[in-house]
Amino acid sequence: MNKWQQMSVKYKVLSVCSVLLVLLIVLYWQVGAERGWFNTILLSSPSDIYKSFQNLWGSGSLQKHILVSFKRVMIGYLSGAGLGVLVGFILSTMHSLDRLLSFLMGIIRPIPALALFPLFILWFGIGEASKIVVIAFMSFWPTFLNTEEGVRQADKNLLELADALQKSRINKMFTVLLPSTLPYIFAGLRLAISRAWGGVVVAEMLAASSGIGFLIEYSRDMSQTASMFVGVITIAIIGCAVDMLLRFIQSRVCYWHTEV
């Protein structure tokens, strides 16, 4: 118990230090910018970025961009990742279908989603649909692969126990397979969300008139470095928050899994 408490204190101190580290970097950045240690046209000072943030927020345009990107990510991510879990489950439990589709999956998977984006624009138009499809495509693979791996890693002993207790296929699916796969699914979901954010930004840079990616690209055109930073930092904060949310959900859903 004592050792645990010590470790906990150490853990707490390190957590505080990790925040302090970021603050220290920002402080150095600000001081450096004020003293002319680096070119503020290329690297805006934190105070300039904050001012730019106030302007963008005050005019309501930042919120609008965030909302637009967020919506795209959520629709694309939820459908892509959801499909990934579903297909992963189906294929890993139906071995012949898995074999049959293995080559098809094998050649589609390595294609970078963004290489397909121009095609998606051609097929689905330059509006929302093409962006959502590219995000869904990006979110699909990590969840699909992790789900499949999770099912494969499920404890054979527990599956045999369920057989010995004459559980039905459906029952076995929900009492053994799904719970043992959940930690893998969450790992996939966390990978997928960061990819989805990456995808939306690039898609918006290429073909959009709103969204965070558009904001960054537009600010570059206007040589507004500070606004570019606002866009980047916004992505960082939202990405971090979403990951924390996912981890929180994971710790609740996989309550038996102590090392989350």
Place this chain on the structure above:
Amino acid sequence: MAVENEVNIRHIRQDFPMPSGKLEVLKDINIDLKGGEFVSIVGESGCGKSTLLRIIAGLDRPTDGEVLIGGERVAGVSSKVGILFQESRLLPWYSTERNIAYGLPKGMDKKEGRERVKTLIETVGLKGFEKALPSQLSGGMQKRVAIARTLAGRPKVLLLDEPFAALDAFTKMNMQEEILRIWGREKITTLLVTHDIDEAIYLGERVVMMSPKPGVIKRVIPIELPEDHSRTSDEFDSYRREIFKGFFGSDKRMSEFF
């Protein structure tokens, strides 16, 4: 008419295909268990004793021969048989209660099921740990949950596959007492597979000695111990010596352990 908890193992043969031809794992195994009898099978690893248990449980199919339970041929897993594996095999996401309930028969009345689980928790001495997860229980307690889960199905025949091999000596003795107590009360026909000679003598009314390559029955020894099953009695010692001789002959080095 056969007694419903009687077990007849008839001419069981099991071959495993190998690259170099087939491996004879079991060869003509015949054992009859009377209803309510406790039989131990003892033998070194690889003698096919666990395979035999899996065949009786309906988890594996024999190459030849048949197993009858209550006169009915075993053709797959059935609720008549309860098996206790070497690992506790608890679902990590279920509490003690729910793990035990997992062993209840299909379509059982909910209220009746809850009552049975409650009784079983008391039987195996886990009161107060109903809501605990397996990770919060000791190895011995996990074993108790597994026992309760097996009993929840009210099996006519209980198969124990080296159930206590992974437990420390003290917990093991406790669990052996527990099994003897439960068996004495419920009179379930029980077949124990073990490599622990003491355990085989202590628990079994008969000890079946098996030898490997191919797995055959070497000898069957009826055990009659004094009421208290004392592990230090002369009778216990003489059985131990007899079985030991049966396995190792008059090998001096081996016999010096006794």
